[in-house]
Amino acid sequence: MMRSKKTCEGPWHLLDVGSIWMKEFASALAEQVKVIAWEPRFEILGAFNNATNIVELADPPLRLRSFVQQRGYARPVVKTLFPYRRKVLRHLLDQTPLPSSATLVCTTPYYADVAERWQGPIIYYSTDLTWRYEGLDPIQVKKLDRRLFHVADLVCPNSQRIADYFTEEGCNPDKVVIVPNATRRSNVPDMIREDPEELPPDVQDLQRPVLGVLGDLSGNMDWIFIEKAIELTPKFSWLFIGPTHRKVHDPLQDAARTRVMQTAKFIGMKPYGELQRYARCLDVAVLPYLKKEPTYSGSSTRFYEHLAAGRPMLATRGFHELLQKQGLLYLVDTAEELAEGTERLLELGFRDGHEADRFSASRYGTWSFRALTMRNALSAILSD
Known part of the structure; x- marks a missing residue:
C-alpha cells in the first residue's frame, strides 16, 4: 500500500x-x-x-x-x-x-x-x-x-x-x-521606548535608578557575580523578579544567593503576562548568567522580554546566543565591568544610542x- x-x-x-x-x-x-x-x-x-x-x-x-x-x-x-x-x-x-x-x-x-x-x-x-x-x-x-x-x-x-x-x-x-x-507580540511597542515606565505598585518603594534581574532565579544565575556587583553599585537599587524555590546545587553559589536575598528586593514569581510591566520599569536590565550547560547552548527567553521592553541590557557571557547580540546589549566578564557599565549608562541618562536597534529587532522576536x-x-x- x-x-x-x-x-x-x-x-x-x-x-x-x-x-x-x-x-x-x-x-x-x-x-x-x-x-x-x-x-x-x-x-x-x-x-x-x-x-x-x-x-x-x-x-x-x-x-x-x-x-x-x-x-x-x-x-x-x-x-x-x-x-x-x-x-x-x-x-x-x-x-x-x-x-x-x-x-x-x-x-x-x-x-x-x-x-x-x-x-x-x-x-x-x-x-x-x-x-x-x-x-x-x-x-x-x-x-x-x-x-x-x-x-x-x-x-x-x-x-x-x-x-x-x-x-x-x-x-x-x-x-x-x-x-x-x-516574547509576546503584544509586548512589542508601537514606537521606540527611550525612558522607563513607572514602577509597579509593589516596587514603588525602590529608589531610582533600578537594576533588574527577571526570570528563574536559580542555578543558572551567577550569584557570586551578582553579590559583588551589588556591592560595587551603591547608587542603584536592585530588583529581582522570579521564583527562588529551585535548589542551587553549588554550595558557594547557594550561599551567595542567600546573602543577596537578604539585601536586595525580591518580589517572587509573577504571571508570565505581567513580566513586561517590570521589564519596562527598569533603568537597566541585568542578565547575570552563569556559564554552564545546558544554559549556554539554549536561547534566552528573558533577553527577548527585555528586548521588547527597550531598556539597556548588561549581560554576562553565559549564553552563546547572546555573544552575537552586541549592540542590542553590552557584554561584561566581571562585576567590575558591570559597575563601570552602569556608571556609563547613568552618565548617558540611560540612553545608550541603541534604542532604535532594539525596537527594530523586537518586531521579529x-x-x-x-x-x-x-x-x-x-x-x-x-x-x-
Whole structure:
C-alpha cells in the first residue's frame, strides 16, 4: 500500500506544552492554524489511567488537552513494562481525521517512539541541549535525538549550538531551521521606548535608578557575580523578579544567593503576562548568567522580554546566543565591568544610542513570528 503524501493542512499536535514558553508558542501558533496542545500529568500509576480532559487557559489563551503519563515513562525498564507510545498515539489519532495531513511537533527526544509511527509531517522542536542535563543518561538521549531528527521532516533547534550538535550527530543540515525563544507580540511597542515606565505598585518603594534581574532565579544565575556587583553599585537599587524555590546545587553559589536575598528586593514569581510591566520599569536590565550547560547552548527567553521592553541590557557571557547580540546589549566578564557599565549608562541618562536597534529587532522576536517561521519552513520542505 502506498503511503499518502504528507501535507500540513490538518491540525498541528504539539507534544508537549508543559513549559510556559511552549504554551506561549502554542498560543501564537493557534492564531495561524488549528492547534491541539497536549500537556502531560505525571502519576505513579499513570500507565493505567487513559483519561484526557480539556483545560482552558486565559493567559495565554490556549485550550490544552491534558493526558496522564506514567511517571518515569522514559526510563528503559518502565518503558518496557508500560510502552507509553501506544496510549499517546491513541490520544493523538482520536483527534486526527486524516493522519497524513496532521503535523506532529515533538518537543523532547523521549517522544521518538511516537514520531516513528506518525504518518503526517513531523517537526522536532528542540528547546534544550537535553543530553547535558544532570541526572539524564546522555547516551540514551543522544540515541533518541538521532532517531527523532532522522524521521523528522523539519528540525527546529532554538540555538546555533544545538543546531551544530544535531548536524555533528548526523542530522541533514538542509532540514534544520533555528527557531529561538521570543516574547509576546503584544509586548512589542508601537514606537521606540527611550525612558522607563513607572514602577509597579509593589516596587514603588525602590529608589531610582533600578537594576533588574527577571526570570528563574536559580542555578543558572551567577550569584557570586551578582553579590559583588551589588556591592560595587551603591547608587542603584536592585530588583529581582522570579521564583527562588529551585535548589542551587553549588554550595558557594547557594550561599551567595542567600546573602543577596537578604539585601536586595525580591518580589517572587509573577504571571508570565505581567513580566513586561517590570521589564519596562527598569533603568537597566541585568542578565547575570552563569556559564554552564545546558544554559549556554539554549536561547534566552528573558533577553527577548527585555528586548521588547527597550531598556539597556548588561549581560554576562553565559549564553552563546547572546555573544552575537552586541549592540542590542553590552557584554561584561566581571562585576567590575558591570559597575563601570552602569556608571556609563547613568552618565548617558540611560540612553545608550541603541534604542532604535532594539525596537527594530523586537518586531521579529515574537512567538507569532517564530510560529510563522516554522510553518513556512515546513511548507517549503513538503513542497520540494
